[in-house]
Amino acid sequence: MARPTFQTLPGTRDLLPPDTDRFRALVGVFADEAARSGFSQIVPPIFEEIGVFTRLGEATDVVTKELYAFEDMGGRKQALRPEFTASVCRAFVQHRPLLPWKSWYAGPAFRQERPQKGRYRQFEQVGAEAIGSHDPDLDTELIVLAARFYQRLGLKDITLVLNTLGDKADRPAFLEALRDYFGQNLDALSQKSRETLSLNPLRVLDSKRPDDQPLIESAPRITDYLSSGAGLAFERVQAGLEALGVAYELNPRLVRGLDYYTRTTFEFLSSSLDAAQNAVGGGGRYDGLVADMGGPDEPGVGFALGVDRTVLACDSEGVFAAPDTRTQIFVVSTTGGLEGLKIAEELRSAGLRVDRAVDHRSMKAQMKAANRSRASLAVIVGPDEVAAGTASLRPLDDRPQFVVERTELVSRVKEFFPS
């Protein structure tokens, strides 16, 4: 096909109906679940001072090579948000709300990477964050909130994977152990992983390269390096999930890509997704991040779910269809006057979904448009109806057409749509 002059940039796309209805409904479900769990919505700006995001970690790809950074006219360095957590922490520090601060959000985030299935440069997330409490039961609540959301969409093939990364203080010894271990087996490690090792040894555990698997399998485990506090918290989260009947898998190699995570980390994987990008959501605790933003040393825990991937998962499981926003009534008018327009607005005022033929085309053309709109009723006004003070109602199925008084039009049409 000959390409148009302009088209969407790589990794971006137009969301068109009926997907738009579906996205909106999905966010609606999440908003409802979040509110049930005591979270209120926050809408941070889409771009921030670049420092807000670079605080996420010097070793994270999200910051070092995927950030959409730019300067404003005054030379101020800023960037499109690659995720929400940083913005939420910044907002917390800026406004100092009461603790715990529980907020949810929905909106686009931006990462400049090569697009592929389930991975876009502009992608949609919903998520929730709670700042100001160490309570591991809060971790559990967050996880269950996400799980309930998936459940309400109708998704079944979702696996919850759980791990802990320990406290900041536990980290150095563990990292050292990893460096030693992998360092001694350097020749058994893939080239890529060797590079990763020098940057962030944790991330080597996350390698998907088959060659690395045997080595990773017997690598040191964080659980052996946990402080008692972190260990107890991890047990408490597991106990909570068990008490609530939420299934999970432990995976000591789950490290997640952002450097700020501490203690609990989790990921939701869709097994029905035939794409490499099968993580539909993830999150964890970030106990030092608020302080890094220049705020008080308040802990935080939260998650983000990828809306685009979740929708893909819904597709492959055949669940969560778009809600019906179809036109109910289609107004056909051949008078050339304003009667059709008036009727359409009257019916709209009465709360019905009404569309109308434009451009004064032939009745046949208007009826075709009516049929295409998938409305179930056509209201027809021509010269005869106007003269007689009536309107013709034509059901767009097999039922017979009938005539109603113009003055009773709205009530007669409403009768046609019970409920």
Next chain:
RNA sequence: GUGGUCGUAGCUCAGUUGGUUAGAGCAUCAGGUUGUGAUCCUGAGGGUCGGGGGUUCGAAUCCCCUCGAUCACCCCA
């Protein structure tokens, strides 16, 4: 950033070993008597075959470059 695959009408695709005005289905529009859709019939519009260059008497078909899409690596939602 690296690699694989792909790029013909709005959509899904044909297009034989390079050979005359590039096709189909769906969709769109208009007709099939005077005001009636979804079915059926007839017809019409719509493509410089992603773009540029080259080989050739001749290229949608072969070669090179480029752009784009897609999938994967990496990484993550």
